[in-house]
Amino acid sequence: MKPRLSLDLAASCSATRRATVVVAAATAAAGVFGWHTYQGSAASSPVVSRVTVTGINNRGQIIGMLWLTSGVRHGFVWRRGSLTLLGRSHSSADEINEHGEILGYDGKKNPVLWEHGKTRSLAPLSAPWALNNRGQVLGSYQSRPALWTDGKITLLPFRWVAAMNDRTQVVGETSDGQAAEWQNGKLTNLGYKGEGLAINDRGEIVGRKDNEDVIVWQNGRATDIGPGTPVAINERGEVLLSDGLWRNGKVVQLGVPAGVEQSWTTAISNRGQVIGSFQEAPRGPVRGFVWQNGAIRLLPRPKNGAPSLKTATAAVAINDQNQIVGNNCVAVCDDEPDVGRFAFLWVLRGGRIKTRQLFKGHF
Secondary structure (H helix, E strand, O other): OOOOOOOHHHHHOOOOOEEEEEEEEEOOOOOOEEEEEEEEEEEHOOOEEEEEEEEEEOOOEEEEEEOOOOEEEEEEEEEEEEEEEEEEOEEEEEEEEEOOOEEEEEEOOOOOEOOEEEEEEEOEEEEEEOOOOOOOOOEEEEEEEEEEEEEEEEOOOOEEEEEEEOOOEEEEEEEEEEEEEEEEEEEEEEEEEEEEEEEEOOOEEEEEEEEEEEEEEOOOOOEEEEOOOOEEOOOOOEEEOOEEEEEEEEEEEEEEOOOEEEEEEOOOOOOOOOEEEEEEEOOOEEEEEEOOEEEEOOOOOOOOOHHHHHHEEEEEEEEOOOOOEEEEEEOOOOOOOOEEEEEEEEEOOOOOEEEEEOOOEEE
16 A cells, blocks of 8 residues: 655664554453554574565555564554554454554454454354455455455345445446446446456455456446456556556556566556566565566665575555665565565655664564
8 A cells, every 4th residue: 555654664673772662452342452562682582584565655654464473463553663462362454444443353353443442243154255445445344245344244236346445336247247436325226347456545346257368447438448457556557567568548568577487466556556566486586576667676675684686575465755665585475374474665765765673583
């Protein structure tokens, strides 16, 4: 998502300095955090064995999960040098909006919304996967797509839904295989067999037809831009594809180095900056990249002691403040629990990319 972040995260997490960690333990009855703060040397603080980031907003709030050497996992949010652990052990933080509301799970695998020092249960909603800036959540209720709004459940007339915007416009696929958009109880057929996959706040939609062609719906008109895999659409109406960018009526190739084993895009900012990753050889290192102003640049490999050819970087999210968050791991970035992984912030400053490690073993 999007934000500002100017502090030296690496320095504030140094194992030789004092650090502050706020632990937010959810109280089930009242739904209010009980705060506990570590203010001691690294020797008395928990030790982080693994970190993965999942998002960033325009306030500079970074969310993700961290694992302690004890094996306990915590969802977290980082802002202005303070690390807040969300809920009890085994919680997660999956999405964050521009108001700092966080979608995730508590330690008992219940879906929750962390907001302004409190936690709200999303019950009876299950399997939530999308959060907008109004605090609304898409998920499932009794095996049907549903919208959660301040505790109220609205069933949606779709086989499955893909995304929504801040105007509560929802896109997906109906039970008869039609791409459609829903708002305020009204379902609009988009005019083709297939699925709506993403929508911006201007109501522009990108989807895919049954024949695998990508469709862009703007101002009541559908444009077929040919075969491809759509990933996202930004507020400028630019469509991110898995291997390129559609803008001004044309598909632009990003210039990924020739001969790579595979490449993929991850996200696009409202400035038109694209992030992604590529793999140079089977089971080889993953390299994160950013594309802007017609040129592709590799995200620097942090100097974490691993041999340069064994260090992988994967770009996860970008905001509108020239900031990128991602993961760094040894050899291949995957979800194996025993893979050592670190989280990083890359800041674009003119022709330079500054790299900051969020954690260095200790809080």
